[in-house]
Amino acid sequence: MENSQYAESINNIIEFYDNEPSNLLQILLKVQDKTPAKFISKEVGNYIAQKLNIPSSKVSEVISYFDAINTSPKGRYIIGVCNSTACFANGYEKIGKVFENELGIKMGQTTEDGMFTLKYTPCFGACDIAPAVRINNSVVGNLTPAKVSKLLKNLKGGGSNE
Amino acid sequence: MSKANFITKEFGSYKPYSINEYISVGGFKGLKKALSQGYEKTIEDVSASGLQGRGGANYPTGKKLAQARSAKGYGNRYVLCNADEGEPGTFKDKYLLLNGIYQVIEGIIIAGYCAGANKGYIYVREEYTFMHKDIEYAISQVYKKGGLGENILNSGFNFDLKLFSGGGSYICGEGFAMCESIEGKSGRPRSKPPYVKECGLFNDPTLVINTETVSVIANLMKYSVEEFVSYGVEDCPGTKMISVSGNVSNPGVFEVEFGTSLKKIVQMAGGNIEDVKFLQIGGASGAIISSKLLNAPYTYSGMKKVMGSIGSGAVVVCDKTVDVIEYLAVVEEFFHHESCGKCVPCREGNRQLSLIMQRLKTKKAKINDLRNYVKIVNALDASLCGSGRTQIVPFVTAYRYFMNDFKSKIQGV
Numbered sequence A: 001m002e003n004s005q006y007a008e009s010i011n012n013i014i015e016f017y018d019n020e021p022s023n024l025l026q027i028l029l030k031v032q033d034k035t036p037a038k039f040i041s042k043e044v045g046n047y048i049a050q051k052l053n054i055p056s057s058k059v060s061e062v063i064s065y066f067d068a069i070n071t072s073p074k075g076r077y078i079i080g081v082c083n084s085t086a087c088f089a090n091g092y093e094k095i096g097k098v099f100e101n102e103l104g105i106k107m108g109q110t111t112e113d114g115m116f117t118l119k120y121t122p123c124f125g126a127c128d129i130a131p132a133v134r135i136n137n138s139v140v141g142n143l144t145p146a147k148v149s150k151l152l153k154n155l156k157g158g159g160s161n162e
Numbered sequence B: 001m002s003k004a005n006f007i008t009k010e011f012g013s014y015k016p017y018s019i020n021e022y023i024s025v026g027g028f029k030g031l032k033k034a035l036s037q038g039y040e041k042t043i044e045d046v047s048a049s050g051l052q053g054r055g056g057a058n059y060p061t062g063k064k065l066a067q068a069r070s071a072k073g074y075g076n077r078y079v080l081c082n083a084d085e086g087e088p089g090t091f092k093d094k095y096l097l098l099n100g101i102y103q104v105i106e107g108i109i110i111a112g113y114c115a116g117a118n119k120g121y122i123y124v125r126e127e128y129t130f131m132h133k134d135i136e137y138a139i140s141q142v143y144k145k146g147g148l149g150e151n152i153l154n155s156g157f158n159f160d161l162k163l164f165s166g167g168g169s170y171i172c173g174e175g176f177a178m179c180e181s182i183e184g185k186s187g188r189p190r191s192k193p194p195y196v197k198e199c200g201l202f203n204d205p206t207l208v209i210n211t212e213t214v215s216v217i218a219n220l221m222k223y224s225v226e227e228f229v230s231y232g233v234e235d236c237p238g239t240k241m242i243s244v245s246g247n248v249s250n251p252g253v254f255e256v257e258f259g260t261s262l263k264k265i266v267q268m269a270g271g272n273i274e275d276v277k278f279l280q281i282g283g284a285s286g287a288i289i290s291s292k293l294l295n296a297p298y299t300y301s302g303m304k305k306v307m308g309s310i311g312s313g314a315v316v317v318c319d320k321t322v323d324v325i326e327y328l329a330v331v332e333e334f335f336h337h338e339s340c341g342k343c344v345p346c347r348e349g350n351r352q353l354s355l356i357m358q359r360l361k362t363k364k365a366k367i368n369d370l371r372n373y374v375k376i377v378n379a380l381d382a383s384l385c386g387s388g389r390t391q392i393v394p395f396v397t398a399y400r401y402f403m404n405d406f407k408s409k410i411q412g413v
């Protein structure tokens, strides 16, 4: 990994954050964003620790603490179904089931083709369009079963809901 | 008492991310006024407005600014604008960031000036990543106009501001946890004392202040304390941003006068009063109150009377199709998921409470589960941070207002 293009982009991110260990969370978020499978591997965690000159245990602790940092490979689209209060009042459970059925996976799993990861996630502030899902960095709301099918069809066809 | 326009007065009349348009509607007049009248008078004005922190803890903002000013420190002094907005059902800070980012920044600079701070962060939750670039752009525009950096508007005051992204942790909305995460650690609260105000970020004096609170400060300076207190009621002047969601046809963010009745709030959002079973007010850690109490005025004291609080300004409306026990199980799932595990009452209590809620939900609970429920909820009071301690509220209020719903889930009762 030392001389790869990927390592180069990690170096750039670390440099952007002044090689400053206190910026660890920001560095991890940006590195993950640059990683196709949207996760921080052990190897990458160690690499970052070494670059910042801090113990790798410190890096792994932060990685495991924050929900936004993944420790295993994820799909191209990470679908987070909100399971908090306003989405509950508007039937998130039914919507979650539709996603599971359409994708043929359970919450927490990734489709075999690596396209989709499905999970429950706490409120992300889209309660006014509940039930809502977060897909990578965008949000889709007022979901109905028909809307979910259409949404997934679009994403599978390479549509732009990123 | 109804909708109002003080914080949001100019919203919609200018392009939110155009600094020139913001200036054309009087933007940065508040900052200029604060800088010219001095920090003492500015803190006095904030105190006179009766403004209380809008992040959930209701601490008087004027007092907080004065304490920030007098905190002993020998190096940097920080302001952390809290845009972590993690309480389920809350999205008013998102609204303020989207529609009034320059007003937020202006308020942060004024707060920083009052606190004698030289560095600030706006801590925006990771879930709002889609806004991060725009916020950073806005910050850069303010630098260009001389509103940030050295010698701000030729006043001699220096202040730097940066965005810091959260990492998807609700607990990082708590002051110490936020400091820890900015220091590159996992975001767990520290025990008090010392307090964040004296010994916060990198052990320096730190003012943690909510996004709405700074938005109010900006317009308090731009307009006047008199105008602000002309809204609301005598024991609770001013206006409040609320997020209304749930079973209503017109959910959204509203600015309301304090003293508006809960009933009116529900109707404002298109809810049908006859259909309402309960409301949860103030976020996941807020009270669950019965529809019989909808005449209560939305004020700090009015909410206290129904065992509730203003909290984060969230109002989740639930109609008769929603089972209150299942709802409470959703609340518990949230706290169980978010507990940082640092202290025993919260870590263990939530593990047990979560099991009890599952049994209640599936009608497999025994009478003993109810006794343990009460015991655990009381024990959570000994938690280290506000999360464990305020989490009690929905459980106590639901138990009080919906006893029969609990009983109907118990075997053999």
Ligand SMILES: Cc1cc2nc3c(=O)[nH]c(=O)nc-3n(C[C@H](O)[C@H](O)[C@H](O)COP(=O)(O)O)c2cc1C
Pocket (backbone or CB within 6 Å): B052, B053, B054, B055, B056, B057, B058, B059, B061, B064, B082, B083, B084, B085, B086, B087, B170, B171, B172, B173, B174, B175, B208, B209, B210, B211, B213, B214, B385, B386, B387
């Ligand atoms: C677990 C926990 C989460 C919190 N989350 C937030 C939050 O998301 N936003 C916020 O402004 N305050 C939050 N607070 C309250 C802050 O600790 C703090 O009181 C507040 O930001 C101070 O600003 P204010 O005085 O303007 O309200 C939280 C507190 C706790 C204990």
Ligand code: SF4
Pocket (backbone or CB within 6 Å): B171, B189, B338, B339, B340, B341, B342, B343, B344, B346, B347, B383, B384, B385, B386, B387, B388, B389
């Ligand atoms: S109360 Fe909960 S969230 Fe707060 S410190 Fe204890 S375990 Fe962590």
Ligand code: FES
Pocket (backbone or CB within 6 Å): A082, A083, A084, A085, A086, A087, A088, A122, A123, A124, A125, A126, A127, A130, A132, B088, B089, B090
């Ligand atoms: S409760 Fe689902 S987005 Fe807020």
